[in-house]
Amino acid sequence: MKRKNLIVKRKVKKKKKTIKNLQIKKFYKKFKEIIFKNIKKEPFALGVSGGSDSMCLAYFSSIYASEFNNKIHTLIVNHNLRKESFKESKKVKEILKKKGIESKILHWKKKIPKKNIQGNARNMRYSLISDYCFKNKIKYLITGHHLDDQVENFFIRLIRGSGLTGLSSMSESVDLNKNLKIIRPFLNSKKINLKHVTENYFKTYIFDPSNDNEKFLRIRIRKHRKEMEKEGLSTDKIIKTIDNLLSANKALNFYKNKALEKHASFISKNKCALNERIFYEESGEIIFKSFSDVLSLIAAKYYPPRSKKIISLINRIKKNNFIKATLGGCVIEKENGFVLISKESNPKKTTYQLQK
Secondary structure, three states: OOOOOOOOOOOOOOOOOOOOOHHHHHHHHHHHHHHHHHOOOOOEEEEOOOOHHHHHHHHHHHHHHHHHOOOEEEEEEEOOOOOOHHHHHHHHHHHHHHOOOOOEEEEOOOOOOOOOHHHHHHHHHHHHHHHHHHHOOOOEEEOOOEHHHHHHHHHHHHHOOOOHHHHOOOOOEEEOOOOOEEEOOEOOOOHHHHHHHHHHHOOOOOOOHHHHOOOOHHHHHHHHHHHHHHOOOOHHHHHHHHHHHHHHHHHHHHHHHHHHHHHEEEEEOOEEEEEOOHHHHOOHHHHHHHHHHHHHHHHOOOOOOOHHHHHHHHHHHOOOOOOEEEEOOEEEEEEOOEEEEEEOOOOOOOOOOOOO
16 A cells, blocks of 8 residues: 655745844834834735835835735836836836835826826826725725925915915825725835935835926925025924914814714715805805815815815805806706705816826
């Protein structure tokens, strides 16, 4: 009788990645605390452009995944905005692969915008990533937004005349839509720290030439910040102001939610009826925030239309001769004491502004 050879298969455990540099280890610990608080062991996605911020994000995410066995989806977006876009996407994929980080390139195949390049690129990026996450049942997306982004956003919105909501800027976690939550683990970290990690680990990253192009408002603000600091307007003071505004915004959101409970009825996911009494019973800021939220929800966009357009529309609605208008992918009509807000069937300007 022949004896059968018994082959015992052992499960090979993935080796946990370790950090030797004590400064980077301390930085990663803060990242880990935020990710564990929000995501724990759930799968998550991250967008990687190849810049120093997102490469640091990719490195820390790979360490976290090796520690907690999360399934991570590292996504590279090829916007096709420049001739070099595809080549750069492949280069980023190669750099990540050398460090054992698998990634996937998402390609934008629709119409390429000619105006508002940075804004449209952001919307294209989030549209592709959001669709991917929905198809793969991923509930969390982490991004590399950092403290310097927070400051720049504050100045951009200040220049544009934004209200409290815009000036209070980004928060650590926010719902991109009903299926996907954004987590920003680096909001309290300076860009220089992220760059240090990337240079230490990857030794290289992709430089985006638009980061030197002064036709973009963000770049002009970036270059003027040193002068502002000389005049006493330091990063710490700006962040303190943003935190105070964020605190006030949270308080207003409480009353905004109360107003929506009282005055808004969602007939379907594409239609909402607002009782006209909201325009006379609530304060101006609560009306504005309520109206902005409804427009965003109905149009399925993270960003509502610009504040001046919303204020103008609210003023028109209050007049007796108002009948109908369109704004931000929505149709707004008055009927029997209600303002009906429904999704526009073929909005002209929603191709790129799908999500944040």
